[in-house]
Amino acid sequence: MEIAIIIILAVMLIAFWVYKIGDYFSPWFITAAIWFIMIFAMQFQGDLLYPLSEQFYVSISLWIPIICVSSLLTYYLLPGVKDENAAVLCDMPLSDKLFNVIYVVSMIITPMYLYQILKIVLMFDPTDMLYNIRIFSVFGDQSFGFLNYSYILNQVLLVIALWRYPHIPKWQIITIYFAVFLSCFAIMEKGGLFFAFLATVFVLFERGYIKIRSIIIWAFVIFILFFLFNLSREVQSTDTKEEITILDFLSMYILSPPVAFGTVEIDVSQQFGSHTFEVIYIFLDRFGYNVVVNSKLQDFVFVPIPTNVYTIMQPFYQDFGYSGVAFFALVYGLFSGWAYRLFRNGNGIGKCIYTYIAHVLVLQFYQDNIMLSLVTVVQFIFFVVIMVQQKITFSFHWRGKQT
Numbered sequence: 001m002e003i004a005i006i007i008i009l010a011v012m013l014i015a016f017w018v019y020k021i022g023d024y025f026s027p028w029f030i031t032a033a034i035w036f037i038m039i040f041a042m043q044f045q046g047d048l049l050y051p052l053s054e055q056f057y058v059s060i061s062l063w064i065p066i067i068c069v070s071s072l073l074t075y076y077l078l079p080g081v082k083d084e085n086a087a088v089l090c091d092m093p094l095s096d097k098l099f100n101v102i103y104v105v106s107m108i109i110t111p112m113y114l115y116q117i118l119k120i121v122l123m124f125d126p127t128d129m130l131y132n133i134r135i136f137s138v139f140g141d142q143s144f145g146f147l148n149y150s151y152i153l154n155q156v157l158l159v160i161a162l163w164r165y166p167h168i169p170k171w172q173i174i175t176i177y178f179a180v181f182l183s184c185f186a187i188m189e190k191g192g193l194f195f196a197f198l199a200t201v202f203v204l205f206e207r208g209y210i211k212i213r214s215i216i217i218w219a220f221v222i223f224i225l226f227f228l229f230n231l232s233r234e235v236q237s238t239d240t241k242e243e244i245t246i247l248d249f250l251s252m253y254i255l256s257p258p259v260a261f262g263t264v265e266i267d268v269s270q271q272f273g274s275h276t277f278e279v280i281y282i283f284l285d286r287f288g289y290n291v292v293v294n295s296k297l298q299d300f301v302f303v304p305i306p307t308n309v310y311t312i313m314q315p316f317y318q319d320f321g322y323s324g325v326a327f328f329a330l331v332y333g334l335f336s337g338w339a340y341r342l343f344r345n346g347n348g349i350g351k352c353i354y355t356y357i358a359h360v361l362v363l364q365f366y367q368d369n370i371m372l373s374l375v376t377v378v379q380f381i382f383f384v385v386i387m388v389q390q391k392i393t394f395s396f397h398w399r400g401k402q403t
Contacts, residue, residue, distance in 0.1 A: 001057050002039055009036035012068070024212065025202055027071035027336035030361040035064055038258060038365045048251045050303050053262025059313050060258075062326045070333025071340065078341040087346030088206055092163045092388070094348070099160065099387050103172065106153040110179045113147040114186040151183040152376060155195060156383040159355045162203040163348075190226050191369075197222045198359040226253075248305065256307040257366055263301045264310050267318050275315035276324070279374040312364040315371060332370070336361060352384040 012032045016022060022029055042052065081087045157176050161168040177196065184192035201218060204210045227249045267274060271292050274281060281291045298308040312332075316324035339357045342350025356377070360369045370377055 002042065002052065005057075005060070006036065006040055006043075009033075009039070009064070021072070022075070022340070023206075025206065025358050026075075027333065027340055027357075027361055028068040030358065031064060031067050031071075031364065034362060034365050035060060038255065041255060042258070045251060045255055048247070048305065049255055049259045050262075052258060055264070055317075056258055056261050058322060059261070059317060059325045062322060063313055063329045066326055066329035067333040067336070070330050071337035074334050074337025075341045075344075078338065080341065081345050084344045084346075088344060088351075089208070090346045091167075092160075092348040092351060094160065094164055094167075095387055095389055098389075099157070099168075102153060102383070102387065103157055103176070106150060106157060106179055107175065109147050110150040110154065110182050113144060113150045114182050116144050116147060117186050149379070150179070151187075151192065152379045153383065154179045154183050155192070155199075156352070156380055156387065158196060159199050159203070159352050160384070160387055162200060163207075163351050163355075190230070193226070194222070194363070195356075195359050198362055199355050202355055202358050252305050252307055253309075253366070256303055256305060257309045257311045259303040260301050260307050261310045261314060261317075263303070264314050264318055266321050273319045275318045276320075276328070276371050278315070278372055309367045311366065312368045315368055328371070335370075348388045349381075349385055352388070353381060356380055 009032050013029065013036060016026070016029050016032070024030075024033075039052075042049070154176060158173075158180055161173045161176055165173065180192060180196045184190070197218070201210065201215045205212070205215060227246055230249060230253075269292065271281070274292055275294060278294055281293050284291045285293045298310075300306045300308045313325050313328075316328040320327065336354075336357050339350060339354040343354035363369055
């Protein structure tokens with residue numbers, strides 16, 4: 001079964017490349033490439049992981065063709081421009097004043113956010129500071145008001161700055177990168193760093209600054225950095241703790257999610273879509289409704305190494321079975337195809353939104369980053385829309401007169 005899937009995906013990738021159906025970052029190419037790499041790499045992991053399950057095979061046989069076909073149809077059925085390459089390279093509109101205002105705000109609140117977390121974490125054993133930061137980010141009360149927006153603001157600023165370069169000076173972009181790093185350090189989270197890396201290579205590739213070989217080289221570098229970052233989160237005060245090796249890290253974070261997906265069971269609770277619509281139930285719980293809210297940190301399973309990530313398909317299968325996998329593959333395909341069309345048409349908002357979508361699609365082997373992070377997605381789109389407007393006007397009606 002694995003060999004058959006590998007051959008089919010290889011044929012698809014060759015067809016996309018030969019007939020120039022989209023580029024390397026189109027939804028269908030990313031989806032086929034990611035799962036080709038994952039399943040191909042599984043052939044060389046030896047006995048580190050259990051075999052892939054029938055549950056995974058059935059689900060992936062639904063997910064890949066549906067998301068590829070639906071995104072392709074959406075992209076080609078929507079109206080396009082005559083010269084897409086020129087449209088991609090065209091200047092993106094921006095409210096420079098608003099961008100600079102939000103930039104200054106972010107540069108102020110980011111260190112303040114980190115300070116608030118360190119102030120709490122340093123009350124405990126400073127030897128395990130990095131580990132305690134991670135624990136606090138998962139289980140602690142992070143009610144820091146507007147400071148919590150530093151994470152998403154830095155991501156939005158980075159994406160817009162990359163698309164607007166050289167109109168945005170290098171020194172400003174460097175400070176934004178530093179702010180992104182501080183935001184990730186504040187919660188000891190690798191996802192933000194991975195987003196920064198993917199956004200950078202995506203924009204630079206689309207703008208013609210780098211080639212695919214450069215992306216491969218930098219992917220290897222970022223993998224090593226993530227491995228070192230992961231080591232820094234481990235408890236340092238225990239002398240007997242066994243450190244994770246690079247091979248363990250590769251299996252745990254790259255290859256284990258598809259294997260772990262085979263352990264996912266359909267939730268038989270009466271609450272509709274409690275895993276898929278987790279964000280909605282969190283809000284309902286805050287407003288006093290009697291709903292079940294799932295833990296932010298998912299349970300670990302052993303495959304045989306411990307892992308708690310189960311691919312992008314996990315919440316959909318857990319709530320709705322195979323029909324849920326098929327339906328949300330369609331949703332992802334339609335949404336990503338629409339965003340890719342906007343991007344290829346040179347739409348400024350579309351460029352930023354698809355930069356985010358490309359990062360989500362690359363991480364589909366790991367976990368879902370739209371439905372489970374719906375608030376973040378909405379905030380990202382909101383701030384992008386606000387900043388890309390060159391002029392914002394307000395209209396008020398007063399005693400029948402408009403001002």
